[in-house]
Amino acid sequence: MANSGDSPPTDAPEMSEADPETEGDAGRRADDGGSEELSTEELRARVEEQYDFEEFGAEEMSEMSVEEWEAVFDPDSWLTGTELLDRVEKELRGNVQRREVFAVVERVGEGDDDRVVAYSDEGYVLVRPDGTVQGTGTILRDVEPMVALCSMESYDVPEVGEDAGLPHPDSVAEGSGDFGNRMLQVVAAATMLSGVAFVVVWLGSVVGAIDIGFAGAIVLTIGILFLIVGGFLFLTVANARLSDRMRAEQYRDRLRAVGAGSEGRPDFLPDEAFETGGRRLEEAMERVHREALEETEADGELSGDEGR
């Protein structure tokens, strides 16, 4: 499932990708001088007349032909190549460290094969030096806008340490916030106790042991209300403790699945393709994910409400 972003805002850097061939062409054209350059100028003037760039949207973008686009937009206004990849890598690492993105980030290959790869157990994304993106899953959606952002010179990429990444599974704490749980239990106990007291007093007034005036029904109502509130608070605490344990375990499992904190990559990834990078890695990753998809489909349509 190759997907190179198709939402309008992220398209910009991809459309202007500094394809070495076209760049060379442009240079040659400029050297030739004369008629062809003039035609570029003419085309530019015409395009600028035709389109209102103050109100430039996705519709206008799709209307434009490739020649028109190249005449108007300067590929140098976007960062590309190694610089772009450096920035994307940093931005991604920063996001992983802030736990906005769940992925393992790697820089693979050299020269033309230079790629930024980020993968999780649910998807992967590959960023090429020209700013195009290949991938699938939530990670793809996270990275697409990042590439667009990083290709803009005015955007400052955050500085991150080399070790910025997902935490080691064993370092995931469990049972945090237990002090709050205990305080809430104290409050719940006090509320329930007073609820019980109300009910007892009401019973006492029914059998005639205590005289509380005419407030019998009120006392009973308040008593039941307090009992409900106390019960709700106890439930809250029980739920928090149980779900905390479960969530921590799930998170640890997911971290283990992507091999966070350990040296090797998870088994499902093509190790040798990671060594070479470039085209081979792209194909290998696509194959791995297609197979995973087919496997889940073969398992049957377990999740029918996804509507994909």
Added chain:
Amino acid sequence: MSDNSYGAIHRYEPARESTVAAITIVLLSIMQIVLVGLFTFGLTAGWAVGAATGTEAGNVLLGLLLAGVLINLAFILLLYRKEFLPDVMVVKKRRRKWEDLYIEEDDMYGEEITDGAVDKLKRAVYPYYKK
């Protein structure tokens, strides 16, 4: 590995549990116990009907106490949720909303009726209004 990511845990950060929050929740809890105790005692002792005090003004006091109990409880829960629960983010599916179906991207801010006159007024009156 699968591509069905919904429900996958994206982030799990332990609770913050700052010292200030811990002290505050202790104080609020003590206050809660006092309020609940007073209210329970007052109501069962018959303050509301003047059985013990001879005046029915205790009714108002009991009303205030009950309000205090519930409001205090709200703040305790607020603090508990913010500071004492772990920060968990789960991948969810964003279902299509009506604006995805019927609104064009260009129209996402709607149309101005007054040509920006209200906006100008707001800016003149309120210094922190959006630029």
